[in-house]
Amino acid sequence: MRPDVQPSASHFINGAPVEDTTGAPLGVVFPATGERIARLHEATPAVIEQALAGAQAAQKEWAAMSGRMRGRVLIRAAGIIRERNRELSVLETLDTGKPLSETLVADAASGADALEYFGGLAGGLTGEHIPLGGGPGGDFAYTIREPLGLCVGIGAWNYPTQIACWKAAPALACGNAMVFKPSELTPLGALKLAEILHEAGLPPGLFNVVQGGGDVGAALVSDPRVAKISLTGSVPTGRRVYEMAAAGMKHATMELGGKSPLIVFDDADPEDAVSAAILGNFYSAGQVCSNGTRVFVQGGIKEAFLERLARRLRGAVMGDPLDEATSFGPMISEGQLAIVLAHIARGKEEGARLVTGGRRAERPGFFLEPTVFADVTDDMTIAREEIFGPVMSVLDFTDEDEVIARANATQYGLAGGVFTRDLARGHRVVAALEAGTTWINTYNLTPVEMPFGGVKISGIGRENGHAAIAHYSRLKSVYVGMGGVDAPF
Numbered sequence: 001m002r003p004d005v006q007p008s009a010s011h012f013i014n015g016a017p018v019e020d021t022t023g024a025p026l027g028v029v030f031p032a033t034g035e036r037i038a039r040l041h042e043a044t045p046a047v048i049e050q051a052l053a054g055a056q057a058a059q060k061e062w063a064a065m066s067g068r069m070r071g072r073v074l075i076r077a078a079g080i081i082r083e084r085n086r087e088l089s090v091l092e093t094l095d096t097g098k099p100l101s102e103t104l105v106a107d108a109a110s111g112a113d114a115l116e117y118f119g120g121l122a123g124g125l126t127g128e129h130i131p132l133g134g135g136p137g138g139d140f141a142y143t144i145r146e147p148l149g150l151c152v153g154i155g156a157w158n159y160p161t162q163i164a165c166w167k168a169a170p171a172l173a174c175g176n177a178m179v180f181k182p183s184e185l186t187p188l189g190a191l192k193l194a195e196i197l198h199e200a201g202l203p204p205g206l207f208n209v210v211q212g213g214g215d216v217g218a219a220l221v222s223d224p225r226v227a228k229i230s231l232t233g234s235v236p237t238g239r240r241v242y243e244m245a246a247a248g249m250k251h252a253t254m255e256l257g258g259k260s261p262l263i264v265f266d267d268a269d270p271e272d273a274v275s276a277a278i279l280g281n282f283y284s285a286g287q288v289c290s291n292g293t294r295v296f297v298q299g300g301i302k303e304a305f306l307e308r309l310a311r312r313l314r315g316a317v318m319g320d321p322l323d324e325a326t327s328f329g330p331m332i333s334e335g336q337l338a339i340v341l342a343h344i345a346r347g348k349e350e351g352a353r354l355v356t357g358g359r360r361a362e363r364p365g366f367f368l369e370p371t372v373f374a375d376v377t378d379d380m381t382i383a384r385e386e387i388f389g390p391v392m393s394v395l396d397f398t399d400e401d402e403v404i405a406r407a408n409a410t411q412y413g414l415a416g417g418v419f420t421r422d423l424a425r426g427h428r429v430v431a432a433l434e435a436g437t438t439w440i441n442t443y444n445l446t447p448v449e450m451p452f453g454g455v456k457i458s459g460i461g462r463e464n465g466h467a468a469i470a471h472y473s474r475l476k477s478v479y480v481g482m483g484g485v486d487a488p489f
Contacts, residue, residue, distance in 0.1 A: 002037075002322070005094050005188055010040035010211050011047055012194035014054040015204025020044050026184055026211055031097030031330040032321050032365040040187055042212035048219050051208040055177035056150050056225050058205030063147045063175035067122040074119030074169060077200035081112040081193075088192060090322065092161055095186045097330040097366070098284050099321045110448070111165030111193070114464070117448045118169035125174060125469060127476075137482055144476040147175035148251055149227040151472065152220045154241065155182045156232040157332050158287040161189035166448075167230045168193070168207055170468040176228070177206045179220055184213045185332055218244065227251060228472065232289075235386075235412075235457050242460070253461035253471050255289070255453055257386045258414030261407035262292030262443060263397075263429060266301045268419035269441075274308050276419060276443035277392065282316070282370045283444065285331050286340075286390035290415035290452075292443055294376075294383055296397045296407065306374055306394065310356050313370050318361060330366040331389060337366045340389030347373050347382040352393070378406055386412070400429065408434045413456035417443045436462070 009017030010026070023041035030037045043051070062070065081088060088108035093100045098107070127143035153167035160182050171178045182190040190209045197207050210216060214237075221229050221244045228251040231241050238256040245252040262280050264273045280292035297305045319326040331337045337360065344358050357371035368390055376383050376393040383393050397403040407416060416435040420426050426440040436454040439445065446452050451465035461471045 006038045007191050012209040013051045015198050020047050043210040043216050051179045051210050054205035059177035071119040071122030073201045074115045077197050078112040078116035080196045093321045095188045099326045099329045101324050110162045114165040114169040114448045118173040122173040141479045145473045151176045151178045151228040152226050153180040154231045157183035157185040160186040163232050164190045164193050166463050170472045174472040179208045187211045254459045256459045258458050259412045260292045260415040261294045263296045263418045265420040266298040267421045273419040280443045281392040282390050295394045296403050299396045343387045350380045352376045404432045412458045414454035414458035
């Protein structure tokens, strides 16, 4: 029996659920069946104002607390999430359609990792002492790391709980408040996160959740009280949000899309390379921004690679995402499914060879077969545009210099990977890739300890790791004069 996931209210503000039924209705659809499983309402201007005002009022007291005290709250929240991982994973599966076999290990659990990691860092966010000569009694300077103030987080629908934690954890650790808007397609997980943070001792107002689409996001981003925006989303959305942030000279982190290369040399371990191609194209039904959707395979092993890949894909289990035996779930929506089917049709029209898949599955919901194209050339649409679905393009290459040039011949720069037994070549190739996040002999692993983000149009700034602290805080420099003050007159 499917659990009831209807929340008590659409929003969470100042430590409590908030409802305003005058907001436009927002239906939550289970992608595996197309059924509506919950009904919420978009935030009205009054709700947005309540969230922003509450966050601004709460932030200064939170910032005045010691980092260790802030960290304890985040670490307690991480523990609660781990205790309730199954419950939260079921909710994530119903919200996104991703198989429970995935959400149990990759969603709430990774969110807990982020809260724990930044909770541990919170007590050590110090500045530095800078001696300026003159011996022990001479002038010196020091720096103070300060919070930015009120931050806005805007999430995507593929990893809603993880993304909410990736943004909230460093923001709160640094002493900021956050108003978070999840994707209108997946609004449920962030509400649970807000409840858990409050249960863990987060003072009211410091993590508020409001629902809605682009109009709600624009109202949050453009508000003069907001000091920082962190967005995970598409490049077109990122451009609009970044323009609004620039108009107010606001800090911004943009984690956007990609068309990342996965390069397989002829000396690679074949099973590992195929496993990486599967993870980099079909995990979460291909709806992962860092996916290695351009798989460059050295010519001599291409057909063997394709044969092995097609055989492995026959083992995918498409079915009810709540069944832990299911390993491949639906796409997020009918609209996204239509976009991907149009790309598949374009791939056929432009001459790519369809190796497997390419059809909508004959079952309820938004299921699409895992799809592989071979003989793809660099100028084909499926090799240039982000598809954000379970579609892999396999391209041939001859040598290292050639594949590096072709891998970089894109406006995107989010991620990239290389498979080779020659580690010197592996390091050489990833050093040459124009990408913010790269892997050698693995793919799509994003531990919270490692900074994540892109270059070129794939993004600005970094999430996770120590690097995220710099994006949620600012430095103040203090010069201390220890002697007299000279002046020209």
